[in-house]
Amino acid sequence: MPNQPIRIGIVAGEASGDILAAGMLSHIRQAYPDAIIEGIAGPKMLEQGCKSLFDMEELSVMGLVEVLSRIRRLLHIRKTVLNHFLSNPPDVFIGVDAPDFNLPLEKKLKANGIKTVHYVSPTVWAWRENRIYGIAEATNLVLSVLPFEKRVYDKHGFPCQFVGHTMADDVPLEPDRNEAREHLGIPQEAEVVAVLPGSRGTELKMLLPPFLDTIRQLRKESPERVFVIPAANETRYKQIDEALRTSGIKEQVMLVLGQSRQAMIASNVVLLASGTATLEAMLCKRPMVVAYRLNWLTHQMMKKLYKAKFFALPNLLADREIVPELLQEDVSSEVMVPLLNKLLSGEQKQDIACFHSIHLQLKCHADKQAADSVLNLIHE
Incomplete structure (x- = not known):
């Protein structure tokens, strides 16, 4: 790696993602104390020195209908984040859960040569398993928190690492x-x-x-x-x-x-x-x-x-x-x-x-x- 600090882009959409991301970022900080980390962060990520472009609360929407009622604002946020990272390419972008927001963002970043990780597998095991092909197109790696998720990715030959759950530790x-x-x-x-x-x-x-x-x-x-x-x-x-x-x-x-x-x-x-x-x-x-x-x-x-x-x-x-x-x-x-x-x-x-x-x-x-x-x- 060059002497310049590593750059990490990251987006979490709710409290549980904030916890996962913060734990991971704390270990990255141990290896690279001067890492530049930015994206959309919750309070625990902010404690790890992550700069937040928007309030994470804006992404905390659940349900198909509920998302539709906020779609214009969510699209604006995603476009702004995308343009930011295209202008300031990170060494890796990590989408933490929030798949409806993060996967389209990851797909565009990956298409522009930026390595992407999705932390917490979407529920391909529960509905629309064929979504896994879109996930593979959008990501270089999926980090799963549940043991049975990795089997689905292995079946299709897509990179997935089971890491367990930080709360269990x-x-x-x-x-x-x-x-x-x-x-x-x-x-x-x-x-x-x-x-x-x-x-x-x-x-x-x-x-x-x-x-x-x-x-x-x-x-x-x-x-x-x-x-x-x-x-x-x-x-x-x-x-x-x-x-x-x-x-x-x-x-x-x-x-x-x-x-x-x-x-x-x-x-x-x-x-x-x-x-x-x-x-x-x-x-x-x-x-x-x-x-x-x-x-x-x-x-x-x-x-x-x-x-x-x-x-x-x-x-x-x-x-x-x-x-x-x-x-x-x-x-x-x-x-x-x-x-x-x-x-x-x-x-x-x-x-x-x-x-x-x-x-x-x-x-x-x-x-x-x-x-x-x-x-x-x-x-x-």
Whole structure:
């Protein structure tokens, strides 16, 4: 390599991608302290010295219909980022998740001679497997976080490296509930429910009302129960705080900024939105109920396209239903309260031994593996 600093372009679209990217960037920084890193970053990436061209929150959109409502702004952002990197070519560009935004960007950058990596495989195993050809056209390498993803790429002969998941390295195999409760100021003897309605504004709109109804009903049955809602960021904190005020249960809920892992570890059971948080709850070895709601039209489209048996990550990784997953009209207090009560009472148990086994599969020094893969690609 020449003496000039290496240049890395990177775009993350949501909180989970920010965590993955920051861990990888920390190891790249160890090897190249003066690396120039820029793109679209979350707060953890900013801590690693990444310059952000736009606020990552602008990309945090979920669902086909929801994306269409923001399409003009998203296209403007992508065009601006593309032009920036064409004018200032990085040694490598890394798209972290957000495939609808990142893959078209990667394709154009690769066509202009820039090496590209996509971190977190799109769900080709769940729907439209033929998308893998477009992914191969857009990328030099895919970094996968789930073990079964690599098999799909190997079948088609496209470069893919399974690196594990950074959270599996960070979360202890035996999390300390007492320590987490002490950290959050929760009595050790309390019965605690952690509630995570999602990190995106659209998720909160769909899930927060039925989640708050569930909290109200559970607390009515047992007033001594403690409910903790960790907000993903300050924007979500304000939205949740306002919803709690409006619903009249603000004094009955502990709302905290961040600290989702501590909230999960402190809990007896977790109610949460489907997504990366379900993986974290599994790594924390906590029983859970997983829920998700989509815009009606998005759901109708996905019903025709989605081929996997499950949508909750613990079930996908176990290849069987080890946690209840609720979708659309089933996401109601009438359904969720009995499920949570059974878990709280011990009447129904979840396969914590399976959680532990999956944890070991994913514990692979992901941050270092991802950084090494990126640096090896730069040096090729």
